Amino acid sequence: MKRTLIVLALSSFLIAAIPPHEVQNVRLEVERYALGLQVDVLSAKRNPERFRALNRALDEIKMLRENSFTATQADEGYLDLMVNALEAIPPESQFKRKDCAKYENDFLNQFEPLAEEAPMEPAVKPGWAVLQALCR
Known part of the structure; x- marks a missing residue:
């Protein structure tokens, strides 16, 4: 019981100790990785290079998410959707x-059933761009 209270108090302290601008940067940082991924995939000449870029970006995004806090549930949902799409x-x-x-x-x-030709959801677009590049 004491350990649980200590962990809860410590986690609350850590969350409060992180300035809001740093929390907000998690989503921006993930978006930066996603944009870099799209650039790498589009500039790669062959699929093995594209898959390496995908795996590298996905690993970086997952590591960043594990080691950071997000500001809102909306950001969490956005990031979850992006990772799931990739x-x-x-x-x-x-x-x-x-x-x-x-x-x-x-x-x-799976990700945007009402889309006619391409997804409009921003969190899904990086995955779609990678898939399109792999298929060309």
Whole structure:
């Protein structure tokens, strides 16, 4: 019981000790990684390079999220959706270009079922851009 109270008090103290501008920067930092990922994927000449960029960015985003606090539940939801969309891309070992129509259809159905051609949700766009680059 005492340990639980100490942990709760410590976590409350840590949350209060982080200035709001630093909390807000978690989402901005993740968006920076996502933008860098899109640039890397679009500039890569072959899919192995694109998958390396995807895996590197996903690892960085996950590590940043594990080691940081977010400001709001909306930010948490946004970041969860972005990570889930990136993780929905088939791994390199299972990716087949001939199945791209299925991958794209499944991606849209899972993350933005009302989209006609491309997702409009900002958190889903990086995953869509990576998938599009892998399929071209």
